[in-house]
Amino acid sequence: MSRTRQSAHQTAEARDGPLTDAAIRPVTRRVAIAGGAAVGVLAVTGQAFAHPEAPDWADAITEFADGAGIGEAGPEITINAPDLAEYGNSVPLEIAAEGAVGYLIVARANPHAVIARITLAPELGGRFRTRIRLADSQPVEIFARLANGRVLRAGKHVAVTVGGCVS
Amino acid sequence: MKARAKVPKTAAIGEVIVIKTLLTHPMETGHRPHRETGELIPRDIVTRFQARFNDRLLVDVDLGSGIAANPYFDFDFKVAEAGVFRFDWTDEHGRHVMLEKPLALT
Numbered sequence: 543m544s545r546t547r548q549s550a551h552q553t554a555e556a557r558d559g560p561l562t563d564a565a566i567r568p569v570t571r572r573v574a575i576a577g578g579a580a581v582g583v584l585a586v587t588g589q590a591f592a593h594p595e596a597p598d599w600a601d602a603i604t605e606f607a608d609g610a611g612i613g614e615a616g617p618e619i620t621i622n623a624p625d626l627a628e629y630g631n632s633v634p635l636e637i638a639a640e641g642a643v644g645y646l647i648v649a650r651a652n653p654h655a656v657i658a659r660i661t662l663a664p665e666l667g668g669r670f671r672t673r674i675r676l677a678d679s680q681p682v683e684i685f686a687r688l689a690n691g692r693v694l695r696a697g698k699h700v701a702v703t704v705g706g707c708v709s
Numbered sequence: 710m711k712a713r714a715k716v717p718k719t720a721a722i723g724e725v726i727v728i729k730t731l732l733t734h735p736m737e738t739g740h741r742p743h744r745e746t747g748e749l750i751p752r753d754i755v756t757r758f759q760a761r762f763n764d765r766l767l768v769d770v771d772l773g774s775g776i777a778a779n780p781y782f783d784f785d786f787k788v789a790e791a792g793v794f795r796f797d798w799t800d801e802h803g804r805h806v807m808l809e810k811p812l813a814l815t
Binding site for chain 2: 631632633647649652653654655656657658659660661662663665666667669670671672673674675676706
């Protein structure tokens with residue numbers, strides 16, 4: 543490992559000149575991959591996670607809809623989340639759909655896409671707030687079950703500068 | 710697993726109050742490598758949260774690893790009677806924390 547690091551540094555130095563920040567970054571990644579320790583570096587950059595298992599969101603959506611057709615929501619669902627989150631490890635998310643009795647929160651670019659299933663008593667009014675992890679920039683999808691049985695879908699794109707170590 | 714809930718001590722009938730809850734918990738995803746050893750830190754997440762008022766279920770959450778560390782929830786509640794809120798958190802190892810908060814009428 544140390545020998546690999548040494549030679550990679552030399553290679554980079556020879557090609558790119560003195561080791562500036564910009565020069566170090568790609569080198570570090572190559573060295574780590576060569577050394578078989580890619581996981582650590584990828585976690586730092588927060589990108590390129592391999593999905594450890596088959597997508598779980600499709601089943602979760604089917605189960606949540608429970609036979610009802612899923613309609614695209616208009617103004618029925620309000621999603622409050624930042625357009626840009628500097629860090630993906632704690633992104634505030636507020637959902638409000640008048641009279642909602644259930645929500646499903648899905649972020650497909652996360653290693654585990656199903657963030658939460660929420661059941662609400664009808665008298666609560668449907669507003670719910672939490673903080674979520676986002677591995678990468680992506681639309682956060684909200685499925686809402688209303689008291690009348692309708693199931694609606696809405697989404698809000700959140701750009702993430704540094705992905706949360708979600709996985 | 711330190712639990713906190715912020716609930717007004719008193720409220721009037723018909724008033725809508727905000728209930729805020731927080732559990733101190735790392736919500737380890739199981740995919741995060743240890744800073745020094747590089748080995749993956751074992752997954753350790755809270756999987757269930759429930760809020761009740763006078764034994765009536767208000768909120769029931771199945772949490773995934775996409776809920777941020779120190780799981781935080783808040784929601785509205787319309788007051789109809791005095792009583793006791795009860796909050797329960799359970800993690801995947803079966804550890805459980807319960808917290809109760811009384812609500813009196815003004």
